[in-house]
Amino acid sequence: MYSLNSALRVDTPRLDSAEALNAYRENLIAGQDPNQTLVVVCHGTGCMANGSNRVTAAFQNAIEGADIKAKVMPGIKTTGCQGFCSRGPLVLIRPQGLFYQRVKEKDVEEIIQRTLIEGQPVERLLYKDPQTGKRIHTEQEIPFYKLQERVVLHNIGKIDPTDITDAIAAGAYRALAKALSGMTLEQVVSEVEQSGLRGRGGAGFPTGRKWRSAMAAIEKKGRPVYVVVNGDEGDPGAFMDRTIMEGDPHSVLEGLILGAYALGAEQGYLYVRAEYPLAIQHLEIAMAQARELGLLGENILNSGFSFDARINRGAGAFVCGESTALFTSIEGKPGNPRPKYTRSVEEGLWGRPTILNNVETWANVPLIIDKGGDWYAGLGVPHSTGTKVFSLVGKVNNVGLVEVPMGVPVSHIVEAIGGGVPGGAPFKAVQTGGPSGGCIPYHLKETPVDFDSLTKAGSMMGSGAMIVMDDSDCVVDVARYFLRFLEEESCGKCLPCRLGLTRMREMLDAFSKGVGTERDIEDLISLSQAIQDGALCALGSSAPNPVLTTINYFRDEYRAHFSDHKCPAGVCKDLITFSIDPDACTGCRSCARQCPNNCISGEKKQPHVIDANQCIRCGICKETCKFDAVRVS
Amino acid sequence: MIQFTINDQQVEAQHGWTILEAAREHGIDIPTLCYHEAVAPSGACRLCMVELKDGNWSKLVASCIYPVAEGIHVYTETERVHNVRRWIFEMLLATCPASPEISALAERYGVTSTRFSAADPDRTCMVCGLCSRVCEEVVGLSAIATVDRGVYKRVGAPFSRPTDVCVACGCCLSVCPTGAMQSLFDTVRGIPATIMTQLTA
Amino acid sequence: MAPVGKDMDTILEQYPAKPEYLIFLLQDIQSSYGYISQESMQQASDHAGVPLTQAYSVATFYQSFRLDPSGEHEVRVCLGTACHLKGGQRIVEELERRLNVEAGGTTADMRFTLNTVNCVGACALAPVVVVDDDYHANTTARKLEKHLKKLEHDVTADGEGQGHV
Numbered sequence: 001m002y003s004l005n006s007a008l009r010v011d012t013p014r015l016d017s018a019e020a021l022n023a024y025r026e027n028l029i030a031g032q033d034p035n036q037t038l039v040v041v042c043h044g045t046g047c048m049a050n051g052s053n054r055v056t057a058a059f060q061n062a063i064e065g066a067d068i069k070a071k072v073m074p075g076i077k078t079t080g081c082q083g084f085c086s087r088g089p090l091v092l093i094r095p096q097g098l099f100y101q102r103v104k105e106k107d108v109e110e111i112i113q114r115t116l117i118e119g120q121p122v123e124r125l126l127y128k129d130p131q132t133g134k135r136i137h138t139e140q141e142i143p144f145y146k147l148q149e150r151v152v153l154h155n156i157g158k159i160d161p162t163d164i165t166d167a168i169a170a171g172a173y174r175a176l177a178k179a180l181s182g183m184t185l186e187q188v189v190s191e192v193e194q195s196g197l198r199g200r201g202g203a204g205f206p207t208g209r210k211w212r213s214a215m216a217a218i219e220k221k222g223r224p225v226y227v228v229v230n231g232d233e234g235d236p237g238a239f240m241d242r243t244i245m246e247g248d249p250h251s252v253l254e255g256l257i258l259g260a261y262a263l264g265a266e267q268g269y270l271y272v273r274a275e276y277p278l279a280i281q282h283l284e285i286a287m288a289q290a291r292e293l294g295l296l297g298e299n300i301l302n303s304g305f306s307f308d309a310r311i312n313r314g315a316g317a318f319v320c321g322e323s324t325a326l327f328t329s330i331e332g333k334p335g336n337p338r339p340k341y342t343r344s345v346e347e348g349l350w351g352r353p354t355i356l357n358n359v360e361t362w363a364n365v366p367l368i369i370d371k372g373g374d375w376y377a378g379l380g381v382p383h384s385t386g387t388k389v390f391s392l393v394g395k396v397n398n399v400g401l402v403e404v405p406m407g408v409p410v411s412h413i414v415e416a417i418g419g420g421v422p423g424g425a426p427f428k429a430v431q432t433g434g435p436s437g438g439c440i441p442y443h444l445k446e447t448p449v450d451f452d453s454l455t456k457a458g459s460m461m462g463s464g465a466m467i468v469m470d471d472s473d474c475v476v477d478v479a480r481y482f483l484r485f486l487e488e489e490s491c492g493k494c495l496p497c498r499l500g501l502t503r504m505r506e507m508l509d510a511f512s513k514g515v516g517t518e519r520d521i522e523d524l525i526s527l528s529q530a531i532q533d534g535a536l537c538a539l540g541s542s543a544p545n546p547v548l549t550t551i552n553y554f555r556d557e558y559r560a561h562f563s564d565h566k567c568p569a570g571v572c573k574d575l576i577t578f579s580i581d582p583d584a585c586t587g588c589r590s591c592a593r594q595c596p597n598n599c600i601s602g603e604k605k606q607p608h609v610i611d612a613n614q615c616i617r618c619g620i621c622k623e624t625c626k627f628d629a630v631r632v633s
Numbered sequence: 634m635i636q637f638t639i640n641d642q643q644v645e646a647q648h649g650w651t652i653l654e655a656a657r658e659h660g661i662d663i664p665t666l667c668y669h670e671a672v673a674p675s676g677a678c679r680l681c682m683v684e685l686k687d688g689n690w691s692k693l694v695a696s697c698i699y700p701v702a703e704g705i706h707v708y709t710e711t712e713r714v715h716n717v718r719r720w721i722f723e724m725l726l727a728t729c730p731a732s733p734e735i736s737a738l739a740e741r742y743g744v745t746s747t748r749f750s751a752a753d754p755d756r757t758c759m760v761c762g763l764c765s766r767v768c769e770e771v772v773g774l775s776a777i778a779t780v781d782r783g784v785y786k787r788v789g790a791p792f793s794r795p796t797d798v799c800v801a802c803g804c805c806l807s808v809c810p811t812g813a814m815q816s817l818f819d820t821v822r823g824i825p826a827t828i829m830t831q832l833t834a
Numbered sequence: 835m836a837p838v839g840k841d842m843d844t845i846l847e848q849y850p851a852k853p854e855y856l857i858f859l860l861q862d863i864q865s866s867y868g869y870i871s872q873e874s875m876q877q878a879s880d881h882a883g884v885p886l887t888q889a890y891s892v893a894t895f896y897q898s899f900r901l902d903p904s905g906e907h908e909v910r911v912c913l914g915t916a917c918h919l920k921g922g923q924r925i926v927e928e929l930e931r932r933l934n935v936e937a938g939g940t941t942a943d944m945r946f947t948l949n950t951v952n953c954v955g956a957c958a959l960a961p962v963v964v965v966d967d968d969y970h971a972n973t974t975a976r977k978l979e980k981h982l983k984k985l986e987h988d989v990t991a992d993g994e995g996q997g998h999v
Contacts, residue, residue: 049959318952334896503749530716535679
């Protein structure tokens with residue numbers, strides 16, 4: 001764990017009114033020097049894994065060196081994920097806004113000398129536009145950022161997520177002050193309704209309508225009621241919610257407090273995946289700091305409204321992203337979804353009316369209250385308002401986190417922002433919605449990315465993972481992957497899911513070995529229908545989607561496996577062979593040394609040969625070869 | 634009383650009943666495996682799926698947990714219902730090939746063969762959880778429970794060891810719809826079920 | 835086995851005696867002792883006021899709990915979608931061969947536990963392997979083996995990974 005910037009300044013007051021909060025903010029802003037030199041280092045998980053904490057430490061050590069300190073007084077700030085993960089570690093130099101990428105410890109000295117002291121950019125660390133070949137100085141000019149519209153993510157990468165004063169100076173809790181100092185509960189709910197916000201967790205249910213039904217349920221059943229954050233972001237390939245919780249935890253917390261205010265809830269829960277330790281840590285710090293300032297807990301801002309929240313760490317179960325499974329998990333039980341046809345707004349946690357929204361949904365709420373529902377409804381397209389955050393991963397140049405208005409075409413995200421597939425070939429398909437979603441093939445790349453258009457194309461919005469596949473990715477393999485994932489993650493309670501997913505996966509296993517018939521494809525479709533109709537919860541009923549969309553768009557590729565015994569993408573092990581191109585092989589022996597089955601032979605400096613009968617198709621030779629001499633066919 | 638239709642036949646039910654209870658009251662057949670009057674329904678086996686229709690709108694629901702409502706139209710023998718049933722039975726025949734109870738039930742609904750191969754020819758348990766639910770809800774002991782998850786889900790006592798929490802009351806044996814508890818029982822209690830049956834007879 | 839963090843009494847004292855704290859208790863036991871023994875599970879369920887069967891159901895339902903002692907170092911291979919497309923499965927198979935242990939198991943010398951994880955959310959780094967708290971980005975089984983060898987020789991090795999979180 002890296003050391004945290006210590007929490008609050010000593011003289012933090014407990015804020016006893018909305019006015020006091022606003023005055024406190026003014027004070028903080030007045031205390032900031034816009035011309036101060038600031039080294040901003042990304043401490044998102046991606047950059048951290050690439051060593052950004054060591055870069056920060058190097059800056060700290062160097063800046064503490066006396067002669068540098070004498071000339072400039074640079075501050076160092078660490079932030080949440082700035083989004084451009086494939087270029088990390090990222091370092092920004094303010095106020096110039098210089099954007100340095102792939103910064104290593106050894107670059108720090110040069111940055112300090114050249115930029116901080118001499119005021120010149122370090123050219124080689126600037127981003128190079130792949131099209132023009134020109135170095136780009138600032139973040140805003142880089143296409144990856146320029147083409148985005150950062151609304152939910154607006155503070156992420158700018159604020160230190162472990163320092164509430166930084167968040168407050170940037171506008172955090174302004175919406176809460178506004179609501180507590182003059183909005184009725186009814187007005188808060190109306191504003192959310194007006195915004196047209198739909199749930200960002202997958203299904204896209206209108207958030208305002210959910211809150212409205214909860215109000216109705218409370219009228220019938222009374223209180224207590226609960227508000228819950230679903231931070232169990234389990235979709236493989238998705239890290240939007242992680243980034244928000246890590247990079248701007250106050251946005252989630254403020255949204256939750258506003259929801260609690262609208263419903264009169266006194267207790268809230270944040271259910272966060274155990275795999276996200278940094279998100280949990282930052283939320284804990286955010287809550288402790290908010291409590292100290294009187295923004296959370298007893299009598300918030302002296303308004304008479306009391307609310308507190310606690311974090312439940314997930315224990316490793318994808319199904320707990322399903323609302324009723326999440327509730328049973330908070331109650332301390334195995335996360336089996338409940339077999340009930342009642343809505344959680346009426347009967348949720350401990351059988352009480354409960355509002356459960358996903359992280360990104362909650363993070364949108366303060367913006368809506370602050371700027372108004374009408375403002376929000378003006379973003380995006382009708383029926384899918386606002387922006388959406390996507391994690392863009394897989395076979396794409398610019399891997400990272402992207403926020404765009406709803407309704408932009410898939411191509412805008414994958415090609416314009418993402419920079420397309422490495423090597424320049426067109427992408428094959430984009431998987432949206434994770435294991436519950438489906439794929440959008442290249443010929444539908446102009447499909448607008450909004451809830452309804454994606455559903456029409458056979459996929460779904462899901463939580464926002466976009467996985468780009470190219471010609472070297474096999475659709476049968478990807479469909480198998482998702483089924484195996486869900487087999488492991490199914491709670492196992494209902495038979496269609498527990499038995500059906502395994503049987504579907506077995507049929508795909510057979511395809512990947514070249515065994516199958518046209519009838520099997522028809523059976524797969526029919527069994528998929530039975531699982532969609534029969535499964536107890538959304539995990540099961542959406543599980544067949546990846547299989548159905550890939551059959552729909554790539555049926556010929558399925559057929560090629562069992563009719564021609566070929567995997568066109570060269571992935572399915574039983575249908576491929578590895579060989580060495582004698583013209584490219586230099587006889588360096590490194591593949592032969594690495595082969596776990598010792599089935600590569602040849603004299604030194606002579607072309608080598610793979611014994612196809614002994615080969616286990618592990619691919620290590622291909623990975624090892626520096627001369628690209630290993631062929632797959 | 635609540636008025637609605639099942640297969641276009643007008644029926645009546647009391648408030649709070651499920652579709653399954655109403656159907657059985659009126660002699661309309663719906664297959665079930667994990668349902669038992671003694672415990673709360675769990676909606677696990679999904680054999681009792683029925684179709685609700687209203688104009689062009691339709692959806693499938695588990696009749697053992699879906700509460701009756703005024704004016705709904707329930708259909709128990711539609712194509713979609715049959716599709717779910719047929720696949721569940723086909724998969725059950727391959728999962729629990731040693732259970733004569735399951736074969737007999739499948740046969741009653743016209744499923745006598747399966748496209749799937751059996752993984753374990755001796756298996757009878759399909760993990761509907763009736764045994765553990767009766768132990769928890771009726772006996773109040775929770776000597777056994779469903780453990781693990783997903784494809785590995787099974788019924789057992791903690792650490793798969795015989796447990797003295799079990800008082801050998803035999804309730805689990807009597808509710809088990811597939812005969813699986815017979816062989817599971819001795820691993821739970823440490824007493825073979827055959828002896829148990831003699832003792833309680 | 836001595837706890838790495840809090841001992842059993844401290845863990846129990848932290849939480850009110852209510853069923854909703856069962857998972858919290860088991861998580862703390864897991865992180866202090868590396869696994870959940872039969873005795874500690876009994877103590878946790880007694881404290882939370884639930885039958886042992888419920889604790890056992892919970893401990894076997896969630897992936898992060900282990901019922902057997904785990905190795906000194908935990909190697910978690912991410913199998914999220916991005917990692918799958920970039921060869922995560924191959925890394926698992928290769929590590930299974932090199933460590934001579936199946937995924938989910940612990941090496942005979944108790945040095946390494948090999949696990950898979952369904953996405954750590956660091957997809958830009960695919961394929962990712964997390965060794966203890968170190969994230970290894972764009973890695974291969976070969977690179978990892980070198981790192982693991984180092985760990986094996988140097989019990990106090992720290993920060994050898996590319997960066998930890």
